[in-house]
Amino acid sequence: MTGDHQTLALVLFGVFVAITLGITTYVSRNRHGSAEEFYAGGRLFSPMENGFAIAGDYMSAASFLGISGLIALYGYDGLLYSVGFLVAWLVVLFLVAELVRNCGRFTLADVVAARMRERPVRIAAGTSSVTVSVLYLVAQMVGAGSLVALLLGETSAAARTWAVIGVGALMVIYVSLGGMRATTWIQIVKAVLLMGGAIALTVLVLMRFHGDFDQLLRTAADRSGHGSDFLAPGLKYGGDWTARLDFISLGLALVLGTAGLPHILSRFYTVPTARAARRSVVWSIGLIGSFYLMTIVLGFGAAAIVGSDAVRGSNAAGNTAVPLLALDLGGGADSTGGTVLFAVVAAVAFATILAVVAGITLASSASVAHDLYASLRRGSKQRSEVAVARVAAAGIGVVAIGLGLLARDLNVAFLVGLAFAVAASANLPVLLYSLFWREFTTRGAVWSVYGGLLPALVLVVLSPVVSGSPDSLFPGVDFQYFPLDNPGLVSIPLGFLAGWLGTVTSADRADEAKHAETEVRSLTGAGAV
Incomplete structure (x- = not known):
């Protein structure tokens, strides 16, 4: 990348960071230190504000960088990530959102x-x-490293390292100073920026092909190196039984995992x-659905305009497909338009990462303090x-x-898929059992959590992700x-099975009065905080 790219993109990075730090500083002056203020922002956000914040929380580096990259490399099979991430919100809408808001206070454990x-x-x-949150954070860190490595040159391993460290430091500042209120406004700003950037790129891609989506797909197939197979199922998840089962496992994790993500549940x-x-x-469904439709255009656009080989050459996992697409749409590496568009997209992507990591860090730190610390130190005060x-x-x-830093060569959407699998295995079964x-x-609750969490983690460690292949x-x-x-295909059923087994073998019987109280509260909101 030229010096102009570096300078302009870094200036835009700096502007966004300065704005968000300003929001955090302003909010921190007006807080009163209560747990409700820190964890829930005083419960003062409107549905529209919270919807934008949820969208900002959910449309992560996995969506903007990872899914577009997978589509650019694998065509139809990459598109399946977009479908899975979006369909998951129907589970959240119909089974989780209202009931969780009525029954809980700050976290899933409530x-x-x-x-x-x-x-x-x-x-x-x-x-x-905490485990799910850390896995999700890893994906955002990998996205940050890939982005800055592209900006400063692929040979600069130090740039990728410092990018990850910088994002980590900023997220700690956002959460520590501003809590939920600052994090929410950062996510709203980020959602607006990301939607604006995605709309601009989508329009430019369609204009390049005169609005002919069929021509876009044919060109993408021609430049992919796979021909018509690029537009058909099976390029990544076809072939032997292992690949097909892996696709089923991924689909289960994506569709069921969202309802178990701590940073999404805390938004309610x-x-x-x-x-x-x-x-x-x-x-949030309206915003997220529109965005995922645009990632399809961006992914196939990157394959058609940049070429799958060029995307893979820049980053083997495809994480830099969208910035490379922006560079080409703007006029190329040596043009002013290319420099500006690349810098804007890089800054928006970086803003995406900062906002998402702030939300995840807040949710995980709330679990540590409100669930783990408060359980071990009974009678702890809210300020402590x-x-x-x-x-x-x-x-x-x-x-x-x-x-x-360890996982920096893996695709960010793939890494998020692992986090979704752990969330669907450990959090979703205990949540649904408790509500219904x-x-x-x-005993059933404890067995359900550990019965999904431990197998999921062990199976990941023993999988090709960690060892046994060149991409491990x-x-x-x-x-x-x-x-x-x-x-997910193994660990999600195990989570449900462990919850059932723990319940039927328990010497204690369920408290009928408490269940009745919870049921009334979840359905009517009577007594909700």
Whole structure:
């Protein structure tokens, strides 16, 4: 990249960072340090504001960089990620949003603990939430590293390292100073920027092909190196039974995982009522659905205009497809238009990463303080909880930075798929059982969480993701015993099975009165905080 690219993109990075730090500083002056303010922003956001914030939280680097890159490399099979990420919101809308807002206060564990013995349930749910959040953070860190490496030159390994460290430091600052209120406004600003950037690029791609989407697809197939196979199922997930099962596993993880993501569930507590939570989801579905339709155009556009080989040459996982597309649409590397458009897209992508990591870090630090710390230190005050949450944000940032540097050569959408699989295995079963199964017990809740979490993590460690193939994290060793990249096909049923088994073998019976109270509260909102 030329010096103009570097300078302009870095200036735009700096402008966004300055704006968001200004928001954080302003909000931190007007907070009063309560847990409700830090975790839920005082529950003062409107459905539209929260809908934009949810969209900003969900449309991550995996969406903007990863999915477009997968489509550019694998065509139809990459498009399946867009479908899975979007369909998942129907599960959230119909099964989760209103009930979680009525039953909980700040975290997933609040919903489960409402009718169980609190301590074991909070420790289990808090551990699971932190694990899922860290896995999700790793994907954002990888996206940041890929983006800055493209900007400063692929040979600069130090640039990628410092990008990951810088993003980690900024997310700790956002969460520690501003809490949920600052994080929400950062996500709203980011959602507007991302939608604007995606609309501009989509229009430019369609203009290049005179609005003929069929011509776009044919050109993408011709330049992909795969011909008509590029537009048909099977390029990535076809062939032997392992690849096909891996696709089923991925689909289950994407569709079911969203309803178990801690940073998405925590957003339902920032609005005053359950009705507002449902309306927030409707707003977010409209924004997210429009965005994923545009990623399809951007992915095939990158294959048609840049070429799959050029995308793969820049980044083997395809994470730089959209910035390269912007460079070409603007007129090429040596043009002013190309420089400006590339810099704008790079800055928007960087803004996307900063906003998403802030939301995830806040949710995970809330789980550490509100669930784990409060369970171990009974009678802890709200102010001490908030102090612990700020410290936890720094610790989680350090862990995410280290793992992000380790996984920097993997596709960000693929990494998010792993986080979704763990969320669907550990969090979703216990959430649905708690809301809908009258006989569910404390043992069932604990077994459900660990029965999904531990198999998911073990299967990932024993999968081709970690060892046994040239694309693994550790290609020089081989302890691969599980053939699938995504563990969801096995670990999600295990989570549900463990919850059922723990319940039917439990000596304790479910508290009928507490279940009745939870049921009324979840459906009517009576007694909701």
